[in-house]
Amino acid sequence: MLESKKLIKKYFEENSLVSSSIESFNHFIEKELDVIINENRVIEPTIIPHNVDDFKIRLDKIWITEPEITEADGSKRKIFPAEARVRKLTYAAPIFINISAHINGIQRETFTAQIGSLPIMLKSKFCHLSKLNKQELSAKGEDPNEPGGYFVINGTEKVLVNIEDLAPNKLLVEKANLGASEYVGKLFSEKGSFKIPHSVERLKDGIFYVTFTRLKRVPAIVLLKALGMLKDEEIMNTISRDNPYDEVLVNLIEFNTIKTEEDAMDFLAKKTGITQPREVRVERMADMLDKYLLPHLGIETGDRLYKAKNLCKYLNQFIRTARKEITSDEKDHYANKRLKMAGDLLADLFRVNLKVLIGDILYNFQRIVKRGKFPSIKVIIRDKLLTQRIYSSMATGTWVGGRKGISQRIQRLNTLETISHLQRVVSPLSTTQENFEARELHPTHLGRLCPVETPEGTNIGLRKNLAMMADITSESPEKEVIDLLKQNGVKVIQ
Numbered sequence: 001m002l003e004s005k006k007l008i009k010k011y012f013e014e015n016s017l018v019s020s021s022i023e024s025f026n027h028f029i030e031k032e033l034d035v036i037i038n039e040n041r042v043i044e045p046t047i048i049p050h051n052v053d054d055f056k057i058r059l060d061k062i063w064i065t066e067p068e069i070t071e072a073d074g075s076k077r078k079i080f081p082a083e084a085r086v087r088k089l090t091y092a093a094p095i096f097i098n099i100s101a102h103i104n105g106i107q108r109e110t111f112t113a114q115i116g117s118l119p120i121m122l123k124s125k126f127c128h129l130s131k132l133n134k135q136e137l138s139a140k141g142e143d144p145n146e147p148g149g150y151f152v153i154n155g156t157e158k159v160l161v162n163i164e165d166l167a168p169n170k171l172l173v174e175k176a177n178l179g180a181s182e183y184v185g186k187l188f189s190e191k192g193s194f195k196i197p198h199s200v201e202r203l204k205d206g207i208f209y210v211t212f213t214r215l216k217r218v219p220a221i222v223l224l225k226a227l228g229m230l231k232d233e234e235i236m237n238t239i240s241r242d243n244p245y246d247e248v249l250v251n252l253i254e255f256n257t258i259k260t261e262e263d264a265m266d267f268l269a270k271k272t273g274i275t276q277p278r279e280v281r282v283e284r285m286a287d288m289l290d291k292y293l294l295p296h297l298g299i300e301t302g303d304r305l306y307k308a309k310n311l312c313k314y315l316n317q318f319i320r321t322a323r324k325e326i327t328s329d330e331k332d333h334y335a336n337k338r339l340k341m342a343g344d345l346l347a348d349l350f351r352v353n354l355k356v357l358i359g360d361i362l363y364n365f366q367r368i369v370k371r372g373k374f375p376s377i378k379v380i381i382r383d384k385l386l387t388q389r390i391y392s393s394m395a396t397g398t399w400v401g402g403r404k405g406i407s408q409r410i411q412r413l414n415t416l417e418t419i420s421h422l423q424r425v426v427s428p429l430s431t432t433q434e435n436f437e438a439r440e441l442h443p444t445h446l447g448r449l450c451p452v453e454t455p456e457g458t459n460i461g462l463r464k465n466l467a468m469m470a471d472i473t474s475e476s477p478e479k480e481v482i483d484l485l486k487q488n489g490v491k492v493i494q
Contacts (some may be wrong), residue, residue, distance in 0.1 A: 004331060004416060004421060009312065010417075013277040014424050015471075016123070016147050016148070016149075017147050017149075017419055017422065017423065017468065018147045018148060018149030018422050018423070019471070020315045020341060020466075020470075020472035021121070021149040021160075021341055021342050021343075021422070022123055022124050022125075022148065022149055022472060023177050023253030023343075023474060024341035024342050024343030024344065024472075024474065025124045025342050025343045025346070026124055026125045026126075026343070027343050027474055028342075028344070028346050028347050029064060029124075029125070029126060029284050030125075032131045032343065032347045033062050033064075033347040033350070034062065035352075035353050036192075036354060037060075037097070039192045039193075039351070040351075040354060040355065040358055041058060041059055042056050042057070042058055042059075043056065043057040043058075043059070043358055043361065043362065044056055044057075045057075045365050045366055046277055046362075046366065047366040047370060048369060049369055049374050049399075050183060052103055052104065053104050054102075054103070054104050054105060055101070055102070055104075056101075056102045057100075057101055057102075057105055057361070057365075058099070058100045058101075058102060059097055059099060060096075060097070060098035060099065060100060060274050061097070061098045062095065062096070062098075063095075063096055063097075064093045064094065064095050064096070064118055064126060065093055065094055066078065066093055066126065067079050067080075067091050067092060067093045067120050067126075067127065067128060068093065068094065069083075069089060069326065070449045071184055072298055073117055078128060078142050079091065080128055080129070080141070080142075080391070081122055081127075081129065081142065081152050082140055082141030082142060084152045084155060085152055085155050085157070086155070087155065088154055088155030089152075089154070089155060090119055090152065090153050090154055090307075090391060091119060091120055091122070091151065091152035091153075091340070092117040092118055092119045092120060092243055092387075093117065093118055093120050094114050094116075094117050094118075095114065095115050095116050095117065096112055096113070096114055096115070097112070097115050098111075098112055098115060099109065099111060099112075099113055099377055101377050109376065109377060110172070111377075113150045113377075113378060113381050114383050114385070115357060115381060115382075115383055115386055116357075116383050116385070116390065117383075117390075118149070118346075118350075118389045118390065119151045119152070119153055119391070119394055120206060120388070121148065121149060121150065121151055121342060122146075122148035122149065122150055122151070122152070122381065123146075123147065123148025123149065124148070125309030127148070128443060129142060129467060137288050137333060137367055147283050147419065147422065149342075150410050150422065151166075151394060151407075152304055153394045153407075154391070154395060154397050156395070156409055157409065157412070158394055158395070158407045158408065158409060158410065159407070159408055159410045159421055159422055159424075160338065160341075160342040160346070160394075160406060160407055161235055161405070161406060161407075161424050162342075162410055162423075162424065162425045162426070162427050162466070163339070163340040163345065163403075163406070163425075163426055163428060164338075164339055164340075164427045164428070164464075165337065165338055165339075165340055165428060166188060166331065166336060166338070167335075167337060168186070168189070168190035168296070168334050168338060169187070169189060169296045169340070170187065170336065171185050171186070171187040171200070171314045171318075171329075172185065172186055172187070172329040172331065172336060173185040173200075173317055173321040173322075173328055174186070174328050174329060174330075174331065175317050175328055177319075178288045178351055179201075180201070180203045180204055181201035181202055182202070182322065183201075183202070183321055183322045183328065184198035184199055184200070184201055184316065185199060185201075185314060185317070185318045185321075186198070186199050186200075187199075187314070188198075189212075189294050189295050189296045189297075189411040190295075190296055191295040191296045191299070192351065193351050193352065193355070194292075194295050196212055196213060196292055196295060197212070198210065198211065198212040198293075198294070198312055199211045200220070200315065200318050201217070202247070202318070202322065203217075204252075205383075206247065206250045206251070206319070207219055207220075207221075207250070207251055207254060207281075208220035208221070208247075208251055208315060210223055210294060210311070212292060213288070213292040214272055214292075214341065214382055215268065215272055215288070217270070218268055218271055218272075218444055219251070219254075219255060220251070220252070220311065220315060221235065221251045221252060221255045221279065222255055222264050222267050222268060223257060223268070223289075223293075223311065224285075224308050224311060224312065225255070225258050225261065225263075225264035226261055226264035226265050226268055226285070226289060226464055227261075227289065227293075227304040227305065227307055227308035227311070228261055228304050228305050228308060229305065229308040229309075229312075230259065230260070231250045232256065232260070233251065235248070235312065236248055236252065238259070238308075238309055238312040239312045239315050239316050239319070240316055240319075245319050247322075248315070248319070250305055252425075254372070255364075262282050265281070265282040265285040265286055266278060266282055266285075267282055267291075268280035268289075269282065269284065269285040269287050272285070272288075273485075276448070287303075289307075291303070291305070293307060294307050294310060294311070297310055297467065319412060327478070331437075331438075332437055332438060332440070332442050333442065333444050334372050334442065334444035334445065334448060335444065339425060341472065345386075345399065348399070348400050349399065350390070350402070352400040353386050353390060354386070355386055356385065356386075357381075357382075357386045360382060360385055361377070361380055361381060364380035364382075365377070368380070376389065382457050392406045393406075393407065395407070403428065405426075408421070410422075420453065420465055423465050423466040423470075424447065424463065424464075424465055424466075425463075425464045425465060425466060426462070426463050426464075427462040427463070429462055431458040431459055432458065438459055438461065438462065439461025439462060440461060441461075444479060446465075447467055447469075447470070448466070448467055448470050449464045449465065449467060450464065450465045450466070450467050450468075453465040
C-alpha cells in the first residue's frame with residue numbers, strides 16, 4: 001500500500017492534471033496553424049486591374065510571439081495573467097503572417113502583418129508562466145500549485161470544455177431501428193472545414209445505396225463505375241476476393257448496361273435532378289464527386305480510384321455485418337469516440353474566422369480596384385476583425401457550428417471543483433431527449449472517465465469527467481503510421 005501511495009505521489013509531482021489540454025494547445029500553435037494556412041495559401045481576387053493578367057495574394061509563414069499588451073500611448077510590453085485579471089484585459093499574443101503579392105507570376109510586394117491576437121492558455125509553451133519556478137510564480141501573483149490549462153478573457157478566467165464526438169472518417173455499421181434498410185452504415189468524412197455525413201444502406205430491392213450531400217440514395221455500383229472502376233470482375237474482387245457475395249452479383253446484373261464513366265456520371269446527375277445538357281451534367285457531377293465524396297481521402301481527380309477501393313472496403317464491412325459474420329459497431333464504445341480538446345476547438349474557430357478575414361481582404365481589395373486604384377495589401381488588412389471574433393466566441397461560449405457553452409467561466413468554489421471543471425467532457429447530444437444508451441456507463445469508460453462524477457437531472461451521463469490519471473494521446477503523424485504498415489507488408493494502392 002505504501003509503495004502505491006509513493007507511486008501515485010510521484011506521478012502527480014511529474015504530471016499535470018491538465019497536461020493533455022496544454023499539449024493540445026501547443027500542437028494547435030506549432031502544427032495546426034500551418035495546416036490552416038496551407039488550406040488557404042493562395043487568394044485570387046475575381047476583380048483585378050485591367051492592365052494586369054494575373055494577380056494573387058500568398059499567405060506564407062505564420063507565427064505567434066509572447067503575450068503582450070499595447071497601452072494607450074501605443075507602447076508595447078509583456079503582460080502576465082495576474083495583471084490581465086485585475087485590469088480586465090485578455091491574456092493574448094499577437095499573430096503575425098508573411099504576405100506577398102504576385103503580379104503576372106512575379107513577386108512584387110512582401111511584408112509581415114499582424115492579423116490579430118490569440119488568447120494564450122496559462123502554463124502552455126507560449127505562456128510566460130511556463131518558464132518560471134515556484135518562487136518566481138509567487139512573485140508574479142500566481143499560485144505555484146495552480147495547474148493552468150485555462151484562458152483569461154477580459155479579466156475572466158475561461159475554460160474550453162472538452163467535447164466528445166463520434167470518430168470521423170470511420171464507418172460504423174449498426175442495426176437500424178427505423179427505415180427500409182435492416183442495417184445502416186454511417187461515416188463522417190472530415191477534411192479541413194468540411195464534415196460530410198455519408199450513409200450506406202441496402203433496401204428491399206437488394207441494391208446498395210450511398211447517400212452524401214445532394215446525392216440521396218444513389219446506387220453504390222454506379223458510384224464505383226463513375227469513379228473509374230468499370231469492370232464487374234474488378235468490383236467483385238475488390239469487395240471480396242476470397243468469398244464472392246451473391247448480394248454484389250445482384251447489384252452488378254442490375255447495372256450492367258452502364259459501361260463508361262460518363263454514362264455512370266450522367267445516371268447520377270439525372271438521379272440528382274441536374275437538367276442541363278449532357279456535357280455540363282457530367283462535368284458538374286464529376287466536380288461533386290471530387291469535392292464531396294469522402295473528401296478525407298483527397299479532393300483531386302487522381303484520387304477517384306482510391307475512393308472507389310475504400311468504398312468497396314465499406315461495402316465489404318456492411319455485407320459481413322448484415323450476414324452476422326462480424327458484430328455490428330457500437331456508437332458508445334470509446335474506441336469509436338474522439339475528444340475535441342482546447343487545441344482542436346480553437347483550430348475550428350481560427351479556420352472559420354480566417355476565411356472571414358480573407359473574405360474581408362478580398363472585398364476591400366475589389367472595392368478599391370473598382371474605383372480605378374491599385375491598393376497595397378498592407379492597408380486593407382483589418383487585424384481587429386479576427387481578434388474580435390475570436391474574443392467574442394471565447395467570452396460568450398458560442399462556437400462555430402452553432403454549439404453553445406463551449407467556453408465557460410471557471411468554477412472557483414474550491415480547488416477540487418476547479419480541477420473537476422478543467423477535466424470536464426461534454427456530449428453534444430440533446431439533454432431533453434432520452435438517449436438512454438449514451439447516458440449509461442460503458443465498460444470502455446474504465447480508466448478513462450470517472451464512473452461516479454456526473455450531475456443529476458437532465459445532464460446525467462452526458463456531462464462526464466476525465467479520470468484523474470487519464471492521458472489523452474494526440475493523433476500520430478500519418479507518415480510514421482504508413483511507414484510502419486509498409487514495413488509489415490501492407491501494399492499501397494495509391
